[in-house]
């Protein structure tokens with residue numbers, strides 16, 4: 263499913279080191295520009311419902327996507343456009359789900375960030391925070407029962423989601439079953455408007471790993487090379503039988519909770535602190551300093567990605583929208599057990 | 607040989623495990639211990655690695671089941687008591703029930719709910735949960751009242767490609783017996799005429815079928831012929847069989863052990879009122895548990911749920927209208 267942008271290297275999780283950084287940067291850039299496009303479409307009234315962006319979290323999310331193989335499992339959340347693309351989601355499907363195309367993965371039945379392909383290991387989030395982790399456990403558990411080995415499952419969550427019972431139940435369950443789960447928590451300092459001081463009272467969320475019997479990892483979520491190293495290590499530890507891993511990344515949400523939210527509650531001092539650095543800019547500086555790209559190259563990549571996004575949006579805008587008259591209006595896969603209530 | 611309702615549930619699971627390598631059982635104490643009620647007795651030994659103790663995590667139990675279903679397996683989740691399924695409610699109604707509709711990937715999960723009241727069990731080990739699950743699109747809700755149905759409907763539940771809430775009644779576990787397991791069965795979605803009659807239709811399900819049949823027998827000694835319809839599955843609900851019965855009798859009483867607000871009895875009456883109004887010779891009536899939590903003490907408990915005696919008096923009143 264992996265998409266290629268001309269000029270940006272294509273590849274998968276087998277890419278190593280420097281190559282991987284370029285690969286991940288490509289997905290960060292795509293995610294950022296795609297998010298910007300969604301924000302523009304939202305303001306133009308072209309999107310039904312909310313728009314939720316991952317600005318500031320692209321390094322972490324892309325690092326997850328490029329650390330996984332096609333045969334792995336990934337349950338992304340609202341700020342994971344980069345990880346989804348890196349795991350193999352076509353840009354056009356992301357656009358379809360936001361614009362409500364009938365050809366999109368959810369066919370207009372669900373929208374925006376609620377999208378995926380369960381059979382291909384990209385799980386479609388339900389909104390209820392924490393609920394996807396045990397589903398990842400179930401996929402891993404089933405594969406083990408079927409005799410498959412060598413896979414990893416990643417679930418993501420914000421720090422706010424760690425306060426749910428579902429989070430606790432699922433991590434405990436993964437640890438009991440010694441499943442190859444990597445739980446990545448993006449501590450972006452706010453859950454909607456709620457600051458960390460009203461969300462948890464421990465010093466470091468990663469300390470919770472000890473209580474479950476998981477491996478613990480902390481990472482600077484603004485740094486692409488750090489995210490690649492830490493996520494890569496957690497994924498490989500889980501893959502090699504090391505049991506479930508908890509990764510906590512520190513960063514700041516560089517946008518509102520959704521595009522409806524101006525995030526006026528975020529202290530400017532926090533924005534000016536190291537947590538508030540833009541991971542995309544840092545990644546570009548890294549590529550330049552490592553001579554993985556020069557300024558001209560970055561500019562070319564950017565315009566290529568812009569072109570790809572424009573093409574996807576243009577295509578989707580010509581696609582059919584869902585039709586209530588041909589919609590089947592049944593939630594069951596067993597037609598003989600349907601009760602029809604729609605003869606109004 | 608005789609087999610109880612509970613043994614039939616165990617036998618159905620043994621057969622499902624034997625016939626289909628995709629089946630596994632996950633729930634609290636279901637492994638070596640064989641389950642709180644022994645519904646999985648010896649199964650962990652007979653099917654190593656496929657009957658597994660879960661932590662006390664109903665949410666994660668259900669989430670794991672959905673993930674396994676995505677991978678093509680057919681999990682059976684045992685809730686230790688139906689009442690505790692509320693902790694897994696989110697995964698049942700929002701994850702399992704929406705999966706197919708959202709993604710076209712079926713979700714063949716069977717959730718066994720040991721439900722209903724037994725004397726001394728109190729507010730948190732006695733609940734009837736069928737109405738609340740039946741409310742959600744994407745779920746099938748079964749309420750077997752006989753040993754034969756407990757067996758055949760559980761096997762069918764495991765074979766169905768959608769999430770099935772299997773409400774097995776604890777009051778029937780030990781005392782309800784049959785000579786043997788059935789070879790044939792009505793399919794899910796078909797109601798059964800438990801007793802024929804022409805004066806009044808009683809529509810009911812689960813343990814209340816037996817209270818209603820006992821009431822019908824008592825009324826028979828007074829010359830009344832009461833028809834008892836056992837719904838078997840409350841979702842889908844076999845409206846045709848209900849309406850056909852009301853067409854024969856002209857009178858309808860719905861009996862359920864669940865609480866009175868909304869629910870299965872209200873649904874049946876709503877359907878008959880809108881689809882078979884002209885068939886009714888008297889206003890349809892319903893009898894439910896009282897509108898309080900389920901009480902602990904036997905004196906209160908027997909007065910809380912409908913009993914044969916309560917059914918008799920409700921039926922008499924309706925027969926006189």
Ligand SMILES: Cc1ncc(C[n+]2csc(CCOP(=O)(O)OP(=O)(O)O)c2C)c(N)n1
Pocket residue numbers: 341389390391419420421422423424426448450452453454515519
């Ligand atoms: C169980 C649950 N409760 C409430 C919500 C509403 N809600 C959606 S996102 C959100 C904040 C989430 O914060 P966090 O987990 O830190 O993630 P972030 O948005 O910061 O990425 C809330 C409260 C929800 N989706 N699920």
